[in-house]
Amino acid sequence: MDTSMTHYRVRRCSVCPNDLEYLCASCPCDLCPHCKENHVQDLGTIDHRVVSFHETYLPVQEICLKHPDHLYRKICKWCDRTDCFHCKEHEQISLHAMRNKIKHQKERTSIHIITNEALLYRGVLMESIKIDVNICQNIFSFYHVDMLTNAQILKDLVRRVLRSFHFTQRCLNQKIKMKRYLSSAEIYEDTYEQTAIRLVHSLLNKKRTCLPKIHLAHHTSQLAMKELLEKRSVIDLLTQIQVTEKGKGRIENEHLLKLMPGPELHQSVTLPNSHGCFHMTSVTSNLFWASYIDNNIILSNTTGDTLYHLLDTPSDLLSGYGAHTVNSSNELIYIDKEYNIKKLSMDLKTTTTFLTRAQLKLRPQCIYWSLTTNELLVGMCKKKIEYVELSEESEKIHDYTWTGGVTRFNETGKLTQIIYGGDTGSELFKYPCKITENNNGDIVVSDWSTAVVVTDREGRHRFSYTGHPPGSKLQPRGICTDALSHILVCDDETETVQLLDKDGKFLLHLLIRPPGIIRPHNLNYDVATHRLWVGSEDINKVLVYKYITRQDAVIDQYQTTTIMESPNENPTQETETPQDRHECLLQLMSSPELQQSFTVKDVKSCYHISYFKLDLVWVSESCNLVLTNTTGSTEHHLTDIPVDTFSGLHSVNSEGELFFIDRDYNIKKLSNDLNTITIFAKQTDDPNWTPRSVYWSPSGGDLLVGLGKANPETGKISRYNRTGQQTQPRQHNNSDQEIYKDPKIITENNNGDIVVSDFDAVVVTERGGRHRFSYTGHPPGSPLKPRGVCTDAMSHILVCDNRSRTVHMLDENGQFLSYLLPKSQDLGAPSSLSYDANTHRLWLAAGSYKKYKVFVYKYMTLKDPPTDEEHPQDPEGFPLSN
Incomplete structure (x- = not known):
């Protein structure tokens, strides 16, 4: 056979044209050596298992000891015996398979730490x-x-x-x-x-x-x-010449890692047969212990399977908050029913008593194993009886409060430290419900309904965090620290996860009522993958967030080499976006100026406004949609709209055509001459989903439609092209978590973000549908009742709050800036907004029943107006539109 003309196909890398040498078992990806390094270094794929391509085809010829005629399928590292397909009895009567998985996960974690931390930064360390x-x-x-x-x-x-x-x-x-x-x-x-x-x-x-x-x-x-x-x-x-030991060469995490602009949801884990999760402790990146609301402790994986169930836990409700931890040998340490501290071996067979109730003196409430010192921190408390005399004649009655402390025990169970009071003799702790340790050795305690109390390693009080802004009430629950020495705490008062630095300074609200959890109650930080596990007391879901990434100094060397090797290609010059241009030309005024106001004659209320053209706007109420001018006179009237409350049922495109939802929940289009009505999109086949709001996107020319569902109450956003075909349905974020309840009003920002006024929050997603943030009011955690919403030329988000009767102004990242229009008796309750991009004015509908008015405000001005020869302007200083 002549093989000279035979064609052979070489398998290539999925990322670059190099030859294949590695395979990713977690995702369908073929990798070359360089791309393999980038794959395991990326925090998004840090937990993927990458194997050699050649090793996958090497046959294994080991013989089963029990069945010599068959090859072994796996080896049990606990009893050193090989198993083949017929060794079912050995697999059924033992937990060796699960122990092998735990052992394997532990070894993988060590390999990840070596490959992703030590080897990744060897160049930085060498420099x-x-x-x-x-x-x-x-x-x-x-x-x-x-x-x-x-x-x-x-x-x-x-x-x-x-x-x-x-x-x-x-x-x-x-x-x-x-x-x-x-x-x-x-x-x-x-x-x-x-x-x-x-x-x-x-x-x-x-x-x-x-x-x-x-x-x-x-x-x-x-x-x-x-x-x-x-x-x-x-x-x-x-x-005087002192030689000090500097230890192993290392580099601080502050130089390697940094915070992301916003947290990203990585995955969601559903815990079966449970109504909530009090406390979590990770064993590996895929295995964790969790205590349920009934104080049962289970060993679960990321798929939600229960691998082990422990019932020897206290019946006290609050004891489940931090009642277990894992030591450096992956042994479970927990508080039993009699308030002894026990230890469960790694093979899940042997249970020993680590500390008895008599040794502890006080009742233990939470425990934490320090991996740096290999010591056990125990938070304890007791009732403190106080006598209160109501009057001179009445006898004294007794009441009680809680007082607590923190103790430290070594590996043998010997008491090494007791922390009760501060330097002045005052009590530091009342009811410690969670305890952890920071990288600098500080002991961080979540004290029930009071504060986050932090002491140094010797027990000296450093600070107590009581909430943000200072003086506000704090109800701390779950707590943890990360690789950057940040302190993360769940606040049950504002239903947020707050991020502090190691000195107790408030940095930001990392999570505000996260979708799928709403009320975060417990936290766990995975040091191998730098991800945050968030659990709730009310919902049987655990969400895994990614909020830390690597520094920009660690770049893709392959892409850099490719760019350097292509000198003939002309790099594209960065063009100035409209957003950047507006930010350079415009600035906010010190206070908005009212230009004019008028009353719409043919409506009793004003649910939504759509700007049509100069001095003309569409205004809707229940069953009515009118086109009115600035004198309040009606130019056109439509009655074919549904009976709805505070929804954006209409929108106007760049050609002046009106899109609206009719009574049958079809989406119709009215021509700009107000004579022809056509059906743009019919009602969906599923009658449970009904259109609630529409918005025409000026950037892409698409129509965004918000749909709602009554049972269960949920919503989604769909995108339609110019021909009325659905192009991008969106109901969930990237981890199948519902992010909408009732999308009433939709708009779009300059950066492509989709901004939705939902039931109790302003939900913002990227153009592709990935959830960015949810704004729930100011200060964070305060109730919000959003109504109208719009964006302006400077990418600000403006929203009407019916609860506080104000208009909030946010930046494009959801950071509260100011109350653009504070509460006013003359203004009433603001209900809808519309922004005129030509004159940079804000149209606002506000008032009460039968007393609604439309107000036009000017709140932007030019920074340095150009000359009249270069750019013609209107009399008030704004550039004339084309």
Whole structure:
């Protein structure tokens, strides 16, 4: 066979034209070595399992020990036996399969930490090490000079000491010789002198009394002491050079990670047979322990399957909030019914008592295992009885409050620390319901209905966070810390998740009534994937959010190389968007100015306004839709609209054609000459879904339609093209979570975001339908009753709040800016808004029943108006439209 003309197909990478070497088992993606690195480094795919392409085709020839005629299917690492297809008995009578999964997940977590943290930033670490080496060389050069100088001083001192030692020795030798000479002279005189005169003896006595005594020992001791002091000073100089242990080379997370502009929902987990989730503790990225509302603890995975069920938990409702934790060996530590602290082994078979109720003294409420110190933190409390005397005649009655503390135990169960009061002796804790630890060693406690109390590792009080703005009420529930040392806390008062820095400074509301949960009650941070798990007490769902990403310094090297290798391609120049142009030309006025107002004669109320053209607007109420001018006179009248309340039933396109919803819930179009009505889109086949609002998109020329469903109450947004065909139906966000209840009014921002006035919030999604944020009022968590909504040329979002009777102004990211129109008796309750893009004026309908008016406000002006020759302007300073 001639193979010269045979064609062979080489399997390529899905991202780039390189050859395939890796496969992703979690998503259908073929990868080359470089794209494989990018795939496992991305926090969105950090938990994907990437295997070698060649390893998937290597046959395994291991033989089953129990059935020698069959190959093994898997190996049990707990009993070291291989299993084949016929080993069903071994698989059914044990939990080895689940233990293998836990073991495998733990090993995968370690591999992810190595590949995604250590290997990813090896280049950054090498650069920092080079800088440290250069700095150390410069610093050590100064120390080297000092050491040489001090060494020379020490050498001179040693030489002086040796010289003095030799002098002392010579003096002692001379003294000994003198004594010997005098003794021999005296002996000689006694022996040979016969007379009574002893000249030598008398001469020596006279010299001894007349000559000063020389105390060699005293002088040498002073010299030795002086030299000793000088030597000690040299030693002190040498000891100033301190060598400290710096530990392993690492880089701070602040330089590697950063907050995203907004959290993104990654996935949703439904817990079966449950009405809520009090507390969560992750084992791996796919396995976690959760305590239910009935204080049962289960081991579940991300698909919602129950792998293990534990019933030995307290019956007290509040004890389930932080009643379990996981240590570094993945063993479950929990509070049992008798308020002992027990430990469940990793194989889920052996339960041992870690601490008894007698050892704890007080009743334990929450526990947390510190992975940095391998110690157990226990939050405890007791009742504090107080006597209250109602009157002088009545007897004293007793009442009680709670007082608590935090204790620390080591791995053997020995008490190492007790934290009860502050430096002034005041009580720090009342009812600790959750406890955790920050990266700097701070102990962070969620104190029931009071504050978030933070102490340092030694137990000294650092601060207490009581809510934002300062002085507002806080009801802390779930709490956790992340890799950036942020403190995250669930506030039951405002139904938000608040983000603080490590010093207790409020940063932002990370989540405000998240869709699918509404009331967040517990948090858990996954250090491997940097994702946040959020649970609710009322709903059996756990949502996983991604809100941390890597720094921009870690870029796609393949894309950079591709750009650098294409010098012939002309890069496209960035064009100035209309949004940027308006932000450069326009600015907000200090306060809005009322231009004119009028009363619509043929309507009793005003539910929605659509700007038609100069001095003409469409105004709708129940069963009526009229075209009116600025004097209030009716130019055209339509009655074929449904009986609805505060819904955007009509919209006008760029050609002046009116889109509206009729009584049969069909979408019709009225021509700009007001003579011809055609059906644009008929009612859907499902009668449960009815159109509630319409909006024509000036950017794409599409029609956005809000649909509602009564049972259950939910909504969705659909997009229709110019021919009336549905092009992009949207009901949920990217994780199938309902984000709309009743989409009453729809509009669109300059950046393509879809802004919807819903039942109790303003819901904003991207053009593709991914949920961005939900605005629920100011301050965050306060009730909101939205009505009319619109956007302006500066991408502001303006919404009427019927509850506070004000108009709120937000930026494009949902941040509250100001009350554009505060509450006013003359204005009444604002109900609808419309923005005129030509004159930059705001049309507002407000009032009460039968007393509605339409107000026209000017609230924008030009920053630096150009000359009349360049840009013609109207008399009030705005550019004339084309």
